[in-house]
Amino acid sequence: MKIGELFSVRGKVALVTGGSRGIGEMIARAYVENGVRVYITARKADACDALANELSKSGECISVPGDISRLDEIDRLGTEIEKREDKLDILVNNAGASWGANFATFPESGWDKVMDLNVKSAFFMTQRVLKLLQAAGSEDDFARVINIGSIEGMRTSHLEAYSYAASKAAILHLTRMMAKYLAKNHIAVNAIAPGYFPSKMTDAIPEDESEVIEGHTPMRRWGRPEDMAGVALYLASRASGFVCGSTVVVDGGLATTG
Template sequence: MHPYFSLQGRTALVTGGTRGIGRMIAQGFLEAGARVFICARDAEACEAAAVELSAFGQCQGLAADLSSEAGARALAEMLEQHVGQLDILVNNAGTTWGAPLESYPVKGWEKVMQLNVTSVFSCIQQMLPLLRKAGSEANPARVINIGSVAGITSHGEEAYAYGPSKAALHQLSRMLARELVAEHINVNVIAPGRFPSKMTRFIASDPEALARDTALIPMKRWGREEEMAALAISLASTAGAYMTGAIIPIDGGFHL
């Protein structure tokens, strides 16, 4: 691997790293040389994913429920038992909720906002001491938040809280990027379109739905795992050292 993109000697935490986009990024970081911690609520799934990912490098699972501030604090405390600093934080854990407008439940709205926005804020807040120890002018610490093209388009698919939650995350990321840059912490957002994940499985498993969905994408295909990993590696490596506050769509042109 070219040294511009090497993560050798760096430590990363990927929330929601057991599957989907989080797992794609975790594997990419491992292949680039990083030590990677993944977290998820399900302790067994977390451990199983960590064992599988260990084929690519040093990976460890940490079970954590990020639906509360206490959960984020507990995750930070667990991580502090293993590392003295955190070079890269990827906030990927998230959720969605779909229902017709007339019957869309408040509990669905609150759940999506909690996990997609509030928990990201809590994770960054709790990880700040470790991020501050890692960051330097020559090599800033990195926060990579996983947003969505749903936060920059109006294509909602009856998931009324999801797009607004991601738009809020994008704006929070800009605010934090401006504030934390003086402490040598970069904050950027990856805004994915369609990638294989649990959230999109209902489309991928239906040939007609997949054809209709793909027709809306200028490149006429979904994203590939290595494309997501490569973008995350770029942001985490020397290639992204001078970038902060960016919202980067990776969607085959869908946002256009």
């Protein structure tokens, strides 16, 4: 098989949660520019609509804003997709949040908000569009669910973001659980564990700390959009046809060599 066929995603349909910025935007952009019809959702409608308008100049991108930390909003989003599509080839569970505070003062609100969005929504979003994923998958070409974890779910972080680290460890194991039980439906579930990429979440990191992170990364830089695009395209294409329950770490060696 030629490389163009092996890595092609043209003609597929995808939903990217948290798709209006950061890693979600990087993935959505990669898919749109390579022939995927992409639905993006995010809590802030203006940002979601603006990116969809921009990406539509390069292909097909539809904005469906919503707060998927709520089950009723997950159901509404699923209904909107069902009105327009009879299958869903790719689901990227990317929506996420973080919360930092020292152990003694870490609040319940910072725990619940992060766990609900980072873990609960990924499970119930997949459950809600299960029939669409089943309709897309076949024995020769499975539908794909890609959960966005983090290296902070694999290592002991220097940041006191307790619920974030716990949620990302949970999403990596949830990926393995989902992979085991959804494969019978011709759905392959995998995860990406990013290191440090430019995003609103990492914008809060002070410059001196950013330099420390870069210095401890063997490749001596942060992630770039094309780094995330390449992995997202791989996991959505036939190139990863026998990959199931795996986590692809994209961190320049930061967590994997430390």
